[in-house]
Amino acid sequence: MILPQEFYFQDTKTVAKALLGKILHLKIGDHEQKARIVETEAYLGVDDPACHTFGGKNTSRVQSMYLDGGHSYVYLIYGMYHCLNVVTRTTEFPEAVLIRGVQPLEAIPHLMKKKDYKTNGPGKLCKYYGITKDHDGLRLWKKNSDLFIGEDEHEVKKSMIVSSPRIGVDYAGEAANWPLRYHLKNNLFVSRP
Numbered sequence: 001m002i003l004p005q006e007f008y009f010q011d012t013k014t015v016a017k018a019l020l021g022k023i024l025h026l027k028i029g030d031h032e033q034k035a036r037i038v039e040t041e042a043y044l045g046v047d048d049p050a051c052h053t054f055g056g057k058n059t060s061r062v063q064s065m066y067l068d069g070g071h072s073y074v075y076l077i078y079g080m081y082h083c084l085n086v087v088t089r090t091t092e093f094p095e096a097v098l099i100r101g102v103q104p105l106e107a108i109p110h111l112m113k114k115k116d117y118k119t120n121g122p123g124k125l126c127k128y129y130g131i132t133k134d135h136d137g138l139r140l141w142k143k144n145s146d147l148f149i150g151e152d153e154h155e156v157k158k159s160m161i162v163s164s165p166r167i168g169v170d171y172a173g174e175a176a177n178w179p180l181r182y183h184l185k186n187n188l189f190v191s192r193p
Helices: 005-009 012-018 060-066 122-129 170-177
Strands: 023-028 031-043 072-077 081-088 095-104 147-150 161-164 181-184
Touching: 005 012, 005 081, 012 031, 012 081, 012 095, 031 122, 060 072, 060 081, 081 122, 095 122, 095 181
Parallel strands: none
Antiparallel strands: 023 031, 023 147, 031 095, 031 181, 072 081, 081 095, 161 181
8 A cells, every 4th residue: 555645744753764664666667666665864854954954955956855745855966876765744844754775575685695785775776776866756655656655564563673873964963963864673775784
């Protein structure tokens, strides 16, 4: 079952944790790929120095963060890597959840070597699935979208969720230490165990 738009209107930290275990559906031509979300990071908008909308910043790059929750926000880092985010809350609160790692459902982890993991990092997963700026601003609660997120039959228990500081936001001062990175314990497709 596809997640309704109302799911994304919740508090951003709640969404970041609740997305763990959900299934990301990606339409690539006539083919649909599926991957389990195993790692996320919360970005808390205008009061979060690590967030692209910190201080109310509103540029063409971040326009999708000012949409209602449930839209995709895709941006380019280092001029070469795209990152997929899920916009949360409402237009008044430009916040999002970065998808840091996914487990491709066609992959069999115990048969793979670490070097074979192509989706254990935000830039890597976008490269693997061909996610680009063309995927920015999509409605993730619509089944006809090229990206949407649905439920999984596997339940994620609270004891399976690990929180830690976000990665790569040292510039954010004290906010770099906020424990807003969430991942599934012992999952091999987490970017940094």
